[in-house]
Amino acid sequence: MKRAWWKECVVYQIYPRSFYDSNSDGIGDLRGILQKLDYLKELGIDVIWLCPVYRSPNDDNGYDISDYQAIMDEFGTLADWEELLAEMHKLGIRLVMDLVVNHTSDEHHWFQESRKAKDNPYRDFYIWHPGKDGREPNNWRSFFGGSAWQYDEPTREYYLHLFSKKQPDLNWENPRVRREIYQMMDWWLQKGIDGFRMDVINMLSKVPGLPDAPVVSADRYHFGGQHFVNGPRLMEFLTEMKQKVLSRYDILTVGETPFVTTRDAIELADEENGVLKMVFQFEHMDLSAEIGAEVGTTKPWSLLHLKEVMTRWQQDLENRAWNSMYLGNHDQPRSVSQFGDDGQYRVESAKLLATFIHMLQGTPYIYQGDEIGMTNVAFESIEDYRDVATRNMYREAVEEKGVDPNLALQVVHAKSRDNARTPVQWDSGEQAGFTTGTPWIKVNPNYKEINLADSLADPDSIFHYYQKLIQLRRENPVIVYGSYDLILESHEEIYAFTRTLEEDRLLVILNFSRNSPVFHLPDSISFVSTELLINNYEVNPDKDIHEITLRPYEAGVYRLK
Ligand code: TEU
Ligand code: CA
Numbered sequence: 001m002k003r004a005w006w007k008e009c010v011v012y013q014i015y016p017r018s019f020y021d022s023n024s025d026g027i028g029d030l031r032g033i034l035q036k037l038d039y040l041k042e043l044g045i046d047v048i049w050l051c052p053v054y055r056s057p058n059d060d061n062g063y064d065i066s067d068y069q070a071i072m073d074e075f076g077t078l079a080d081w082e083e084l085l086a087e088m089h090k091l092g093i094r095l096v097m098d099l100v101v102n103h104t105s106d107e108h109h110w111f112q113e114s115r116k117a118k119d120n121p122y123r124d125f126y127i128w129h130p131g132k133d134g135r136e137p138n139n140w141r142s143f144f145g146g147s148a149w150q151y152d153e154p155t156r157e158y159y160l161h162l163f164s165k166k167q168p169d170l171n172w173e174n175p176r177v178r179r180e181i182y183q184m185m186d187w188w189l190q191k192g193i194d195g196f197r198m199d200v201i202n203m204l205s206k207v208p209g210l211p212d213a214p215v216v217s218a219d220r221y222h223f224g225g226q227h228f229v230n231g232p233r234l235m236e237f238l239t240e241m242k243q244k245v246l247s248r249y250d251i252l253t254v255g256e257t258p259f260v261t262t263r264d265a266i267e268l269a270d271e272e273n274g275v276l277k278m279v280f281q282f283e284h285m286d287l288s289a290e291i292g293a294e295v296g297t298t299k300p301w302s303l304l305h306l307k308e309v310m311t312r313w314q315q316d317l318e319n320r321a322w323n324s325m326y327l328g329n330h331d332q333p334r335s336v337s338q339f340g341d342d343g344q345y346r347v348e349s350a351k352l353l354a355t356f357i358h359m360l361q362g363t364p365y366i367y368q369g370d371e372i373g374m375t376n377v378a379f380e381s382i383e384d385y386r387d388v389a390t391r392n393m394y395r396e397a398v399e400e401k402g403v404d405p406n407l408a409l410q411v412v413h414a415k416s417r418d419n420a421r422t423p424v425q426w427d428s429g430e431q432a433g434f435t436t437g438t439p440w441i442k443v444n445p446n447y448k449e450i451n452l453a454d455s456l457a458d459p460d461s462i463f464h465y466y467q468k469l470i471q472l473r474r475e476n477p478v479i480v481y482g483s484y485d486l487i488l489e490s491h492e493e494i495y496a497f498t499r500t501l502e503e504d505r506l507l508v509i510l511n512f513s514r515n516s517p518v519f520h521l522p523d524s525i526s527f528v529s530t531e532l533l534i535n536n537y538e539v540n541p542d543k544d545i546h547e548i549t550l551r552p553y554e555a556g557v558y559r560l561k
Contacts, residue, residue: 006252009046021435030076044470059166064105094194103167127160141221145392195252205231238275262316269321278322314484323362333419337376348553351536355555358469376419390416427453478504511550527560
C-alpha cells in the first residue's frame, strides 16, 4: 500500500455542542474546544473531525445549514474558529471540517428564494414536484420518519427531504448548485483546513423520474435507497468536485457512505485515482442497528457476523482502497454499550474495542468520550431527548402505530443517537464539569464514576490505554500497512488475526465475551520468540502464547519474531 499521512493518522471526532462549554450557556462551543486542545494533544491524536459548526437553526444540530460561510452563533465567531485552527496547527493537529451538501436548512437563503415562485432563479436549487393524485410525488420514506416530501403552500408543490423536513435536498443536477458548493469548499480550504468529512455523500444523485420504492410492508412510506444511494451521476459529480477543488490540496477526504459494498468503496476511494481518500461505511454497524430503522426494531449481533463483515472489508480493500475504522459516532449508541459490556467489564471491554479499531487496516476514528468509556444513557422521559430522529420515530411509533410507550422508550434507550450526544464527562463536579450553566441535554448520571479527571489520574485507565495504542500505531508501520489474515475463523468468542508487513508480524487476540475461552494458536503460525506490545490485563510478557486461557474481554497484541 502506498504511504500517506491520512493513513497513518488517528482521528478524533468532536460533536461541539456536547464537548465543552466555555461561556456557561449550556452549549459546547469553539472556545471550549480551544481550552481542551492540550488534553487532545496529550491523548496523542493527529486530526480532529469537527461536526458542523456553520450557522444553523439546529433542527438536526448543525446538519441543517443556513449559511455555509458563517459560524453558528452559539458556537462563537469566525475569529474564534480561526484562532482554533491556528492553535491546532501549532500543536500539529489537523482539522477536518464536516461538509453537508446533500441538503441545506430550509432557512438557507437559497431555499427561501426557491420556495417563493416556480420561476424564481433559485427554484431549481432544490427538488420540487407536483403531487400525484393528491398525495406525495412518490412513496419514499424520510430517514427521520414519515414521507420524504413536504407540501409547500406558496407554490403548491412538494419538495424532497431525505432527512427532516427542515433539510430540503439540493438538486445536484443543477450545475449552478455544484458551482456554488465548489466555491464554498474552496473558501474553507483557502483558510487552511486539512480536509472534509462528507455527509451522506453517496446520496447526491437521484434516479431521474424519482421512481417509487419497492413496497415492503403495510406502511405508507418505504426506503427508496435504490433510487438515491450511489445514484447514476454520483461518480460524475464527485469526479468534477475532485477536478475543480479537491485535487488542488493535500487533504483528507472521507465520505460518509451508508449502504456501500466493498465494490462501491473501491470505486470511490480507489488507491490510484479515487475521488475520495477513504470511505466511512456502515456494514458492521448495521449488524446491530439498521440505519434509519424504525422505533420498535432492535437487532442482536454476533461475533461471527462481525468477523465475516470486517474480514471481507479488510481483504477486499487491501492494496485497492482505504477505509475508516470506528465503532461509534454521533449517530450511534456508545460503542462500549453496543459492542462491549457497559456494566461489570466496562473498562476491559472498552480497551478491547479500542485495540480492535487501532489494530485493523484503516484510519482509526475515536468518538469523543469513548477514550474514557462513556456509556449509553437511559433518560426516564422522551421529553429529555433532543434528537429530531429519536423524537420523530418515537412519536410515529406511539401515536401512529400504537406501540406501547414503555417498549418504545426501551428502544430509544438502546438506539437513540442522543446516547452519544450527552455532554463529555470532564470531572465529578456538577454537570460533569461540562458547563456551569444548564446543559442543552442532560448529562449521563454516571459521571461520578466515569469522568476524565479520574481517568487522567489512573495510570491503568482507558484513557492511558488509548494513549498507548496511538503511540504503538505511530511506531509500528505494520499496524498501518500490514496485511490482515483472520485466524480461528469459526470461534464464537475469540476474534484473532495477524498483521504482516514484510518480515514484521503481529498477532492480535481479542476475547469478545464475558467467558474464559482458551485460545489455541493454529499450527500454521510459527515463530521463534514473542514480544508483548499491549494487553488490557496484567500478563507475564514471556508467557507461552500457544495456549492462553483468556479472561473476560481480554485483548492482547504480540509481535512474532
Ligand atoms: O447521517 C446519515 C445517516 O444515514 C444517519 O442519519 C442515519 O440515518 C441515522 O443516524 C441512523 O442512526 C448523517 C449525519 O451523520 C447525521 O448526524 C445527520 O443527521 C444526517 O446525515 C443528515 O445530515
Ligand atoms: Ca457555550
